Amino acid sequence: MISWFQTPPSQRPLFRVFVSALLVLALCCFCSLLLGAGGLSPQASFQTLLGNGSLDDQFTVFHLRTTRTLVGVFVGLTLGIAGAMMQSVARNPLAEPGLLGVSAGSSFAVALTLVLGASTATLTVGVAQFGALLGCLCVLGVARMQGQQNDPIRLVLAGAALSSLLFAITSLILLFDQRAADEIRFWVTGSVAGRDIQTLLSVLPSMLMAALCILYVAKPLASLALGERVAIGLGHKPKRIRAVVIVAVALLVGGATAIAGPVAFIGLVVPFAARALVGPDIRRTLWLCLPLGPIIVIAADIVSRLVAQPAEMPLGVLTAIIGAPVLLLIVRSRRMPTL
C-alpha cells in the first residue's frame, strides 16, 4: 500500500485502479438505491430490492431511484470525460465545460427554444448540443484571439464572462415568459431528480457518436501533449484533433445538459482526481474518468438528498460546494500541472 503512494501516478497499474474504482461505483449505486429523502428507510429499501416491498416502495426504489442513479451515472460519465478532453486540448487544468460557458451555451439554447414555443417534451437533445458547440467555440475563440501564450486563467475568465452573460440573458428571457420559466427552472440549476428514462435513451445515439470521436482522437490527443510540432512530426493533424475534440465535448455536454441541466465543476473535479490517481496521459485519464465521474455525481446526489431532509438540495449547488475548493486548490498550487 505504501509503495502504491510512492509510485508516480503515471506508473500505477491502470487496470487495478480502474477495477477498484468500478467496485466503489457499484457501492455508490447500491447506496443510491437505499438512501433517500422520503419516508422509505434503508432497511425497507433493501427489503424492496429483495422483492418484499409494497407497490409504493417498489415504485420508489425501482423507478424513481433507479432512474435517478442511471441519470447520475450518465451525467458523471459525460461531464467527466468532456472535462478531461477539454483540459487536454486546451492544455489547461481549469478548462471545464461548466466554467467555460459550454454548459451555459447549452442551457441558453434550451431556454431560447422553449421561449420560441417548444415544450420540454418536444425539445431535442440536438438543441442543447448545438448550444454547447457554440459556447465552446465562443470561449476558445476569445481565448485564442488574444494571441498570447496560453494563459490558463485568461481562458477561465473568458469562460466566466460568457457564462454570466448567457445566464443573465437566460434569466431575462424567463422574466418575460412565465410558461418557459416554469419549464426552465430545472435547466438553470442542475439536477438528476425526476428525469424520464426516455430522455436518457434519446441521447444515447449521439453519445455513441461522441464515443467514436474519442476513440479516434485519444491517441493523437495524447501526442499533442508533447507539443504541437511534435504531433505534426508524428503524422497527426492538430487542427483536426481540436475540431474532433470540440465536437465530442459539445455532444457530451449538450447531452448531459439536456438531461440534468448545467451541472458545474464535475468536469473539473473528475479529471483532477483521475490525474492524481493515474497521471496526465489522456488515454489513462479517460479510462479512469469512466467510473470516477459517476462515483462523484452519485455520491454528491446522495448527500444532496440527505442534508436537507425532507427537502432536497439541488445537485448543482452541491457540486459547486465540492468543486469551488478544488478550483482554488488548482489555481493556488505552486506549479500548474502541465498537460
Next chain:
Amino acid sequence: MTATSLKHPKHIHETTSLTRLGAEQLTLKHGKTSIIENLNVSLPEGKVTAIVGPNGCGKSTLLNGLSRVHSPSAGVVLLDGKDIHALPSKEVARRLALLPQDTLAPDGITIEELIRFGRHPHQSLLKQWAMDDQQAINYALNAADLEGLKDRLLDTLSGGQRQRAWIAMSIAQETPLLLLDEPTSALDLGHQIEVFELIRHLSRQGKTLAMVVHDLPSACRYSDHIIAMKKGEIITQGSPKEVMTKELVRELYGVECDLIPDPMTGSPILINMKRVRN
C-alpha cells in the same frame, strides 16, 4: 557513442537511396512578412547538414517548411519528388521525423513511454501494437544508449539524456530522414557533445539528417554539409572546409576572426573573435 557495432534495421539502407528532401521556389511567410522567398534547396543524402546563420535569418523557418509544419505561400517542398503537402501526413511521418525545439514533456512520462510515441505513424485504429513496434523501440533505446534508463522518468534525467530520449523517439519512427531544430541549444558542453555524437552515429547508420545549429565550430565539426543563411537567403553551402571562411563569419555575424584547422580533426576553429560594424 560506442554503438557502431549495432545491427541496424535493413530498411534504412533500402530507403536512403530513394529519399530526397528539398524545396523549389519556396516562399514562407509569417502572417504577411516573407521570411523566405523563392528559395531552392536540397539536402544531400546520407549526410549531416547543418543550417547556420544569425538570429532571425529564417533557418528555423526553413526547417519548419521542410518538415511541413509551416505551409508554403508559394513554391513546393518535395519529398521523394512529390509535394509534401499532397502526401498523407502519416505517410510523410514514416519517411521524415522532426525534433522541434518546443518539445513538452508531460509529467511522469518514462523514457520508454516517450519513445513509444515514435511508433504512431506506423499504427492505426486496427493495428495498435505489434512486434515490430517493440523491436523499433529496443533499437532506438540501444542506439541512443538509454537501455539502462528506459523506465526512468524523463524529468529525473540530465539535459543530455533527455534530449537523447527525444532523439530516440524519432529513431523509433524509423525514418530515413531526420530534421532537428537546435538540438543542443539548452545543453552544456558535455551534453552537447553527447547529442552531436549520437547524430553522427545515426548518420553512419545511413540516415539523412539536417539540423539548425547556433554554434559554428560544432556545425563544422559535426556536419558534412553547411547551409549558411542570412535574411532568408542561402549565401553559400558546401562542406565545412570549403565554405567556412573569415569573410563568411563577418558577413553572417559581423564578427572578425581567424580560422585555424583543429589539429586533431582538421575542421575549422574560430579564434581571435571580435565584433565589427557591418
